[in-house]
Amino acid sequence: MPKPTPLTDxxxxxxxxxxxxxxxxxxxxxxxxxxxANGTPARRFRVRHRRFIxxxxxxLGYYLLDAARKFGAVTFAAGGRKSRLDLSGMSQxxxxxxxxxxxxxxxxxxxxTKPARVWEDFLAQHHADPAKVSLSEARRRFEQQPRVLAMLxxxxxxxxxxYELSLFQAGEAAYxxxxxxxxxxxxxxxxxxxxxxxxxxxxLADRFRFLNDACxxxxxxxxxxxxxxxxxx
Numbered sequence: 001m002p003k004p005t006p007l008t009d010x011x012x013x014x015x016x017x018x019x020x021x022x023x024x025x026x027x028x029x030x031x032x033x034x035x036x037a038n039g040t041p042a043r044r045f046r047v048r049h050r051r052f053i054x055x056x057x058x059x060l061g062y063y064l065l066d067a068a069r070k071f072g073a074v075t076f077a078a079g080g081r082k083s084r085l086d087l088s089g090m091s092q093x094x095x096x097x098x099x100x101x102x103x104x105x106x107x108x109x110x111x112x113t114k115p116a117r118v119w120e121d122f123l124a125q126h127h128a129d130p131a132k133v134s135l136s137e138a139r140r141r142f143e144q145q146p147r148v149l150a151m152l153x154x155x156x157x158x159x160x161x162x163y164e165l166s167l168f169q170a171g172e173a174a175y176x177x178x179x180x181x182x183x184x185x186x187x188x189x190x191x192x193x194x195x196x197x198x199x200x201x202x203x204l205a206d207r208f209r210f211l212n213d214a215c216x217x218x219x220x221x222x223x224x225x226x227x228x229x230x231x232x233x
Contacts, residue, residue: 010232011042011186013214014079015225020192022226027079031230034196035188039230041078044186046093048086079228082221087184094183098176104158105168109150116147118166120203166204178204181211186229189214192221 014030016022024041031039077085119142126138133141142148143162151160160168167175188198197217199210218227 011044012037012039012188012190012230012232013184013186013218014190014228014230015192015218015221016228017192018222018224018226020226022079022228024078024228027228027230030190030194031232034190034194035232037232039232042186042229042231043076043078044090044183044229045077045079045227046086046090047077047080048084048089078230079226081223082225082227083223085227087218090183091180095176095180098179099172101158101160102168102172102175104156105151105160106172108154108156109147109160110168113147113150115169116145116165117142118169119163120166170204178208178211181208181215184218185211185214189217191217192225 012031012035014027016026020026027041028039031037079085122133122138122142125133125141126135143152148162148165151162151165154160167178188196190196197210197214199206
């Protein structure tokens with residue numbers, strides 16, 4: 001069953017200058033020093049195969065980190081030289097999957113139920129007066145709404161996370177936009193000079209701000225720069 005990648009995955013993209021040591025040890029050391037966390041390699045980067053020499057390079061793992069193979073050809077890697085990673089392909093695939101999922105939600109949920117209040121509204125009630133509105137009560141109030149119940153009950157081939165309701169209701173472009181950016185960046189990015197980029201808060205607006213800045217930074221990197229994706233334990 002198709003299922004969206006959870007927005008809470010703890011993925012960190014670590015960036016290195018072209019001449020830096022960019023092996024797995026260096027990436028894990030940066031994550032540990034700057035974020036006080038341990039992690040493992042995440043094979044989430046699609047590997048790029050050039051049009052004319054791709055018939056050869058598809059079988060070579062040079063400039064790649066922790067590469068995975070299918071029928072002998074390199075398909076995914078935890079990182080590598082920017083020029084060897086298919087970043088545009090990754091974002092396009094993530095966008096297409098998100099658009100298909102959002103259109104199914106629009107057809108089966110949006111067209112058949114009234115707009116609902118988003119989870120963030122109920123969570124704010126809880127934070128404003130925890131004694132009056134417990135977290136479980138806030139969750140109960142949110143989930144008893146007809147649109148939320150319809151999302152939970154839907155069994156037509158997609159999983160609609162009701163806690164993404166604010167993102168669904170923001171429209172197709174916003175929904176797809178968050179997913180293709182997340183496919184490239186993850187949840188945080190460590191720059192070549194050791195800065196940690198991440199959302200200021202858990203709000204979608206702050207997540208978009210972070211992802212926009214991180215994508216701009218990624219585009220600015222030299223093609224010989226190295227990237228490594230790390231899953232935080």
